[in-house]
Amino acid sequence: MIIYVARRLAQALLVVFAMTLIVFLGVNVIGSPVDILISPDCNQACYQASLKALGLDLPLHQQYLVFLKNAVTGDLGKSFAIGVPALPLIVERMPATLELALSAMFLAIVIGIPLGMWAGLKPDSVAGKTIMGGSILGFSLPTFWVGLMLIMVFAVYLGVLPSTGRGETVQVFGVRLSILTLDGLAHLILPAVNLALYKISLVIRLTRAGVRETITQDYVKFARARGLKARRVILVHVLKNIMIPVVTVVGLELGNVIAFSVVSETIFSWPGMGKLLIDSLRLLDRPVVVAYLMITVLMFVVINLIVDVLYTALDPRIRLQGAAI
Amino acid sequence: MTDIANPPAASVDETPFRRFVADFCESRVAIAGLVGFIAVLLVAVFAPLISPTDPYDLMQVDVLDSRQPPGAKRYTDGMVYWLGTDGQGRDMLSGIFYGLRTSLFVGAMSGFAAMLIGMTVGLLAAYFGGRTDTVIMRLVDLQLSFPTVLVALMLLAALGQGVGKIIIALIVVQWAYYARTIRGTALVERRKEYMEAARGLALGHPSLLFRHLLPNCLPPLIVVGTVQVAHAIALEATLSFLGLGLPPTEPSLGLLIANGFDYLLSGRYWISFYPGVALLITIVCINLVGDQVRDVLNPRLRR
Numbered sequence: 001m002i003i004y005v006a007r008r009l010a011q012a013l014l015v016v017f018a019m020t021l022i023v024f025l026g027v028n029v030i031g032s033p034v035d036i037l038i039s040p041d042c043n044q045a046c047y048q049a050s051l052k053a054l055g056l057d058l059p060l061h062q063q064y065l066v067f068l069k070n071a072v073t074g075d076l077g078k079s080f081a082i083g084v085p086a087l088p089l090i091v092e093r094m095p096a097t098l099e100l101a102l103s104a105m106f107l108a109i110v111i112g113i114p115l116g117m118w119a120g121l122k123p124d125s126v127a128g129k130t131i132m133g134g135s136i137l138g139f140s141l142p143t144f145w146v147g148l149m150l151i152m153v154f155a156v157y158l159g160v161l162p163s164t165g166r167g168e169t170v171q172v173f174g175v176r177l178s179i180l181t182l183d184g185l186a187h188l189i190l191p192a193v194n195l196a197l198y199k200i201s202l203v204i205r206l207t208r209a210g211v212r213e214t215i216t217q218d219y220v221k222f223a224r225a226r227g228l229k230a231r232r233v234i235l236v237h238v239l240k241n242i243m244i245p246v247v248t249v250v251g252l253e254l255g256n257v258i259a260f261s262v263v264s265e266t267i268f269s270w271p272g273m274g275k276l277l278i279d280s281l282r283l284l285d286r287p288v289v290v291a292y293l294m295i296t297v298l299m300f301v302v303i304n305l306i307v308d309v310l311y312t313a314l315d316p317r318i319r320l321q322g323a324a325i
Numbered sequence: 326m327t328d329i330a331n332p333p334a335a336s337v338d339e340t341p342f343r344r345f346v347a348d349f350c351e352s353r354v355a356i357a358g359l360v361g362f363i364a365v366l367l368v369a370v371f372a373p374l375i376s377p378t379d380p381y382d383l384m385q386v387d388v389l390d391s392r393q394p395p396g397a398k399r400y401t402d403g404m405v406y407w408l409g410t411d412g413q414g415r416d417m418l419s420g421i422f423y424g425l426r427t428s429l430f431v432g433a434m435s436g437f438a439a440m441l442i443g444m445t446v447g448l449l450a451a452y453f454g455g456r457t458d459t460v461i462m463r464l465v466d467l468q469l470s471f472p473t474v475l476v477a478l479m480l481l482a483a484l485g486q487g488v489g490k491i492i493i494a495l496i497v498v499q500w501a502y503y504a505r506t507i508r509g510t511a512l513v514e515r516r517k518e519y520m521e522a523a524r525g526l527a528l529g530h531p532s533l534l535f536r537h538l539l540p541n542c543l544p545p546l547i548v549v550g551t552v553q554v555a556h557a558i559a560l561e562a563t564l565s566f567l568g569l570g571l572p573p574t575e576p577s578l579g580l581l582i583a584n585g586f587d588y589l590l591s592g593r594y595w596i597s598f599y600p601g602v603a604l605l606i607t608i609v610c611i612n613l614v615g616d617q618v619r620d621v622l623n624p625r626l627r628r
Contacts, residue, residue: 015467026483136616140608142559144566145582145601152594163590259472263563267586278567281482293479297471304470 005309012301019297020071023290024064067290076294077287081280086291090273095175096166097272100264101257103179103192105250108199113246115200116207121234123212131204138201143260147194147267154190162187164269191268195261199253206249210242217241255303259296348621358613365607369425376419377404381574392588395595409595411584417595420581421603427577428604431488432558435495440550442496443503448542450504451511452534461504468501477560481569491570495557506549510542517541544622551615555608562604578604 042050051057058066070077076087119131155163167187169176178184214220215238223237224230262274269275273292280288350356368375391414397406408417450461468476480494514520515538523537564570565579573580578600585596 023479023483026479136612137609140555140559140605140612142562142601142604142608144563144579145597145604148582148586148589148597148601152589152598156590156592156594256472259475262474262478263567266567277478278569282568289482293482296475300471300475 001312004312008305008308012305015301016298020068020294021064023293023297024067025060071294076291079280079285079288081283081285081288086287087295089288090276090291090295093271093273093276095177096270097258097261097265097274099177099179100188100191100195100261100270100272101254103188104195104199104257104261104264105254107192107196108203109246109250111196112200112203113207116204117211117234117239117242119204120208120211121215123208132208135201135204138197138204141197143194143198144263144267146197147191147264150190150194151267161190163190166271191264191270194267195257195264198260199250199257202253203246203250206246207242210245211238214238214241252307255300258299345621349617352617352620355613355617358610358617361606361610362614365425365603365610366429368422369429372419372422372426376416376422378416378419380415380419380423392593392596394593395599408599409593411581411596412588417581417599420576421578421600424576424578424581424600425603425607427488427571427575428558428561428579428607431492431495431561431571431577432554435492435499435557435561436550436554438492439496439499439553440503440546443500443505444507444539444546446500447504447507448511448534448539451508452515452530452538458508462508465501465504468498469505473498473556473560474563477564478569481564486569486572488571488575491561491564494564495561498560499553499557502549502553503546506545507542510545511538514538514541548615548619548622551611551618555611555615558604558611559608 048057056063067077074087075085078084079086079089082089115131119128122128151163154161165187166176166178166184168181168183169178170180170184171177172180178188220233220237223233228237261270261272262277264270265272265275266278273295277289277292279285280292349359373379391410391412393406393410393414395407395409395417397409398404399406406416406418408421410416411420446461450458476498477494480497481490484490484493519541520533520537523533528537561570561577562579562582565577566583568583571577571580576584581600582597582604585593585598585600588596
């Protein structure tokens, strides 16, 4: 087990290292940021000076070594555009993104599971078929377009919900949250629903498949035969057993939601990490782009590592299979 | 094939393809999806012929016609803009036709190339096994553990904009799905008797791989293919919407929608709304066809 974890850890480190190389080289191939940042009446000397100030006069491999050395100490460079360190800039935006992502996941669960159970218990009813048809639509609707339509309907025509920003926030343990104020909540609804839509469809399908499989099992039949109320059979015997795959998938999807929040954040001007990335890409603000990509890669490597190790601890078959190779 | 040689027996002809067609036609929704998809395809292919105007010919565009609502008439000769015009006075209907062309081209090209690469790699992994298999599948697992949007964003941040570049990015995010799918099938197929017989004939690796193993692994690949093409079209639109996909000179549906974003808040909904509807119809049709193909090709559901 320890050997397995150690090997897995080494693999993860290798991935992170490879990613630093790919991201750094890749991002440094895009056009020179100096052309955008300097004033138009800048002469050759001033041009060279700004190159030097940004460390862009060194050959590429030296730039990479400097970057790597700094990255290990947690310094991912300064933003070209604002001149502040890139890492804190992103970390500062992280709560907004996490708040949005977790709200979307919460919506996916509280809406998806009941609808999925209904569709699973009554697959041939009109409601069941409508729910399943709706979930196909949810899979097909492009997220960004739905976001625009939500703004159009709720912000422009009905004028009931705001379409941009986070609204009023409160500080909780030094972290700003919008979910705790009424104004903030109103700002959160549209982006969260937008981000949740795809996941709701996913949870509906998973839950329905789970229910369909579970209700034919012997222990459910036996519970019915014991004369338990239908409500108790469904809520205790069925629900408990379908929660295992649903929770696994929802947990794994969290990373996906964080990555996809780039889209919702851009549409609703939600000041999270994803919007920062898109803005930085447009400004060719390399250090921020590199820092964002490094942080997300690190986050995913850690999530995957934890999931793999947990699975191995729970299921010896995987461990043995890994040892055989 | 020889319908004339044995006419009575031919009426019972159960070729796999005919059975597939018959099974497919059982679902009316799927037929509607297929018809819709073919219509979208025809529109995309013949866009230059059926568009009322050429939206990218600056001679035909007049700023006086900009931001006209659907049904408005052209300032000069009274031609009707059925879906309105955008901020530069271009006809939305023509823009959508041309946009569909770009979107479908990018989706199909990247899907096809990713299928070829994934197919070859997955087949090699299953056929040779051992170390080859381990290395390839580790790579596949690694790729699939990152969300597609993140990988695509990363690549486009590195590569920059352009049709070729977005196709490369979409190939990179898709190949692993094909590789994983075909490996799973091929692992089962390669142990079957026909493979043993072919090996007994001392055929070379290429012949065994591509003439005997590959054709029997195709059905699941087709299913993944339909879903992936829909996914690729949606992803391309998303990236173009974020301003990272196609350049403004070759607008896809995503870029048309992005252009309309600025006008949305002033109530000019049509610039974003109609390209989105076109995108939605395309994706829904492909998904409906894909769903039915999956059911028909699934041996567990065979009656």
